Every structure is written in structure tokens, then in C-alpha cells.
Amino acid sequence: MRLLLLGGTEFVGRAVAEAAVGRGWEVTVFHRGRHEAPQGVRTLLGDRTALGGLAALDEDPGEWDVVVDTWSAAPRAVRDSARLLRGRAGRYVYVSSCSVYEWPRPAGHTEEAPVVEGASPDADVTDYARDKRGGELAAVDAFGADQSVLVRAGLILGPYENVGRLPWWLNRMARGGPVLAPGPRELPLQYVDARDLAEWVLGAAEQGLSGPYNLISPQGHTTTGELLEACVRATGGPAELRWTAPEVILAAGIEPWTQLPVWVPPGSDLHDALHSADVSRAAATGLRCRPVAETVTDTWAWLSALGGTAPQRPDRTAKGLDPEVEAKVLADPGV
Numbered sequence: 001m002r003l004l005l006l007g008g009t010e011f012v013g014r015a016v017a018e019a020a021v022g023r024g025w026e027v028t029v030f031h032r033g034r035h036e037a038p039q040g041v042r043t044l045l046g047d048r049t050a051l052g053g054l055a056a057l058d059e060d061p062g063e064w065d066v067v068v069d070t071w072s073a074a075p076r077a078v079r080d081s082a083r084l085l086r087g088r089a090g091r092y093v094y095v096s097s098c099s100v101y102e103w104p105r106p107a108g109h110t111e112e113a114p115v116v117e118g119a120s121p122d123a124d125v126t127d128y129a130r131d132k133r134g135g136e137l138a139a140v141d142a143f144g145a146d147q148s149v150l151v152r153a154g155l156i157l158g159p160y161e162n163v164g165r166l167p168w169w170l171n172r173m174a175r176g177g178p179v180l181a182p183g184p185r186e187l188p189l190q191y192v193d194a195r196d197l198a199e200w201v202l203g204a205a206e207q208g209l210s211g212p213y214n215l216i217s218p219q220g221h222t223t224t225g226e227l228l229e230a231c232v233r234a235t236g237g238p239a240e241l242r243w244t245a246p247e248v249i250l251a252a253g254i255e256p257w258t259q260l261p262v263w264v265p266p267g268s269d270l271h272d273a274l275h276s277a278d279v280s281r282a283a284a285t286g287l288r289c290r291p292v293a294e295t296v297t298d299t300w301a302w303l304s305a306l307g308g309t310a311p312q313r314p315d316r317t318a319k320g321l322d323p324e325v326e327a328k329v330l331a332d333p334g335v
Contacts, residue, residue, distance in 0.1 A: 001025045001205065004064040004089060006048070006071065006081055009035035010311070011160045012095055012153075013070045015194040017041055019202055028064070030057055048077040054084055063088045066205040070095045073315070075134025079121045082142030091208070093149040093201055094139040098214060098277060099129040100152060104269040107276035111152070111212040136212075146210050151201060154216030154277060155191040155262065158295050159302040160311075164319035165261035166231075167310035170300050172320070173231045174308070176238040180326045182256075182263040183243045185225035189262060190216045190275045193295045196288060203286040213282045219275075222292040224263060230296040242330055252329045254321065261319045 003020045007013035008029035020027045021040040029037050030044040037043050044060055047053040048071070067089045071078050082092055098105070102114040119130040121138035139148045157166045172179060197215055204213075225243075232239045246265040250256075256264040257274070264270035279287065303310055312318070 001066065001202075002062075002064045003027045003202075003205075004062070004067045004085070005029045005041075006067065006069040007031060008041070008070075009037050010313075011158075011162050012156060012194050012197060013068075014038055014160050015158065015198040016068050016070075016201055019195065019198040023202060025202075028060075028062060048081060049074070054080060057081070058084060065089070066091045066093060068093045068095065068201060068205075069135070069139070071135055072097075072128070073131060074125045075119070075121050075123050075131055075138050078135040079138035079141070082139050086142045089143075091147050091149065091205055091210075092139045092143040093151060093205060094135055095151045095153060095197075095201070096136050096212075097128070097132045098152045098154045098216070098273075100133040100136065101273075103129075103273070105273035105277075107272040108278050109214075109273075109276075110278045111214055111281060148211075149201075149204050149209055150212040151197070151204075151215045152212055153192060153197060154214070155189075155274060156194050156197065157191050157262075157299065158194040159299050160194065161299065162311040162313045163316050164310065164312055166296070166299050167303055168261050168320040169228065169231050170235055170296070170303055171308055173228075173239040174235040174237040177240065178242050178330050179228075179239050180249070180260070180321065180329055181228055181241040181243045182224065182249055182260050182265075183245055184266065185223065185243050187224045187263075187266050187271075188220045188275060189222050189224060189227060190219060190277060190279075191222075191262070191295075192216045193290055196290060200282060200285075200287045207285065209285055213285070214277045214279045215282050215287065216277055216279055217289040218279055218283060219277075221289055226292050227262065227296070230293045231300075233293070234297045234300040244329065248329065248332070248334070252325065254325065254329070258317060258319055259321045259325075 017038040027041040119133035
């Protein structure tokens with residue numbers, strides 16, 4: 001198989017590139033040159049946001065079985081790339097997001113759930129949900145519904161994460177001491193390891209799949225307790241998890257999802273939307289999710305090799321809880 005990867009040097013894109021090289025595919029990576037490309041790939045340089053930024057791709061004589069595009073800003077960048085590659089590639093896989101669904105997303109939502117309105121493949125940057133939906137429309141417009149795959153990913157974790165969720169928890173456990181652990185311990189979580197997402201994407205290309213797929217682990221794949229306890233074990237730090245009721249956390253003004261990454265309170269619209277998707281379509285077409293302990297351990301090994309400081313995307317908000325706020329909540333005798 002011949003793969004053209006638009007991106008491919010950071011988080012999800014790098015996982016796709018490494019998985020494809022591991023399968024023996026011929027991989028071409030088109031990127032801006034800001035980060036080193038994975039080993040074993042052919043590189044084309046260009047900036048999709050610049051005038052004439054697709055020149056290297058336009059002038060290259062290559063043809064590909066599949067294009068994988070991870071773009072998450074102005075949809076017109078997807079539009080321009082997809083139109084340029086129409087006729088030179090067999091399939092276009094766009095890594096989208098479950099954020100394209102209308103809010104609030106009900107528990108158990110499938111790919112048939114309503115999507116946001118007002119998105120356009122011709123748009124500049126708007127908001128994340130409409131940008132991703134616009135990217136979907138651009139891919140389908142250029143390649144058609146039968147030759148495009150829309151990967152509606154949920155929470156993504158794993159090595160190379162540049163958003164700051166799992167790296168924050170790992171560094172917090174390594175620091176040790178009492179840790180504010182958001183309860184309940186048995187609260188189910190959904191996420192997908194970037195490497196499992198990558199393997200599914202490549203399998204989808206091999207199978208000739210098309211259409212939208214919710215790409216996240218099955219419901220109940222892990223829990224908050226299993227995730228945080230795996231972080232304690234992986235780091236070996238003297239961390240003591242102090243399980244704290246959601247009501248206490250919310251009363252302290254702590255923001256779910258951002259200040260306590262991954263966690264959202266049970267019974268909320270947030271939990272239904274982020275940790276209750278129906279993924280039966282992806283599971284039936286080959287999605288396999290590794291144990292949470294493997295994701296955590298491998299991420300810690302990668303993070304440790306970097307000295308504990310993970311890369312951070314400039315277009316994503318900072319994650320994590322201020323130590324003083326944490327200490328104040330933990331000082332409450334009821335915690």
C-alpha cells in the first residue's frame with residue numbers, strides 16, 4: 001500500500017506513519033518541517049496555510065492508495081488538498097472528531113446523531129466543531145461518500161501526546177504526595193490510544209471502508225480508578241490517591257476535563273458526550289484497544305525520555321490543577 005500522510009510528525013499523524021512503516025507500506029509525509037519526520041518515510045515540505053504551500057505536492061508525480069489527513073483548523077486547507085489529490089489517490093481518510101455532533105450529545109450516540117450546522121468546506125477558522133465538520137464536507141466533496149472515511153475520534157491518549165492530558169497526570173503522580181483523585185473510582189471512561197486509532201485507519205484503507213466511524217474504546221474499557229492507579233504504578237512515585245466526591249470538586253470551582261484532565265462528573269451532559277459513545281461500527285470493522293496499563297506505561301517511557309516535559313500544541317488550552325488549589329481541597333477534613 002502507498003500512503004500519503006498530510007501531517008505525520010506529531011501525535012496522531014506520527015502514530016499513523018509509524019504503523020504504516022511497520023506494515024511495510026510506502027509512506028510519503030507532507031509537512032511543514034517543524035518537527036523531524038518518522039524514520040522510513042519519504043518527505044515533502046510545504047505549508048498548507050501559505051499561498052502556494054501545496055507546490056511540492058502538486059509537482060510530485062506520486063499516486064497513492066490512501067491519503068490520511070489529520071488537519072484541525074480552517075476547512076479550506078482540507079478542501080484544497082483533497083481537490084488537488086482527486087484522481088491521484090484511491091481513498092481519503094480524514095481524522096475528524098466526535099465534536100462534530102450537535103451538543104448535547106446523548107449517551108450511546110451513533111454515527112447517525114445530528115451534526116453541527118453552519119460548517120463549510122470553504123471556511124477559514126471558526127470553532128473546533130465546525131472546522132472538523134467542514135473538513136469532513138471537504139473530503140466527501142472531493143472524493144465522494146464511497147471513497148472517503150471520516151474518523152470521528154474521541155479522547156486520544158498515548159505516546160507523543162501534545163495536548164497535555166495523560167502527561168499531566170503522569171507528572172503529577174511522579175511528584176508524589178496526596179493526589180486529588182476525582183471520583184467515583186469506578187466511573188467508566190472512553191478513550192483511544194493513538195496507535196490503536198492508527199491501526200484501525202490502516203485497516204480501514206485495506207478493507208476499502210467508507211463513511212463515518214466513532215473511533216474510541218468501547219464503553220467500560222477502563223475506569224477512572226484503573227487509569228489513575230496505572231499512572232501511580234508506571235511512575236513508581238509515592239503518590240497517594242485521595243478519592244474525592246464530584247460534589248466537593250465542583251464546589252471548589254475546579255473545572256472538569258481541563259483542570260482535572262479526562263475526568264468529567266457522572267450523570268452530566270459532558271460525561272454522556274465524552275464517555276458514552278456507541279462504537280459498535282468501528283469494533284465490527286477491526287478496532288482493537290490495548291489495555292490502559294500499556295497506554296500509560298508506554299506514555300511514561302516516552303515522557304521520561306523527554307525529561308518529563310511533553311510537547312504542547314499552541315492551539316490547545318493548558319491542562320492541569322494548580323497545586324495550591326489541590327492542597328486546599330485536600331485539607332478539607334471531609335476529603
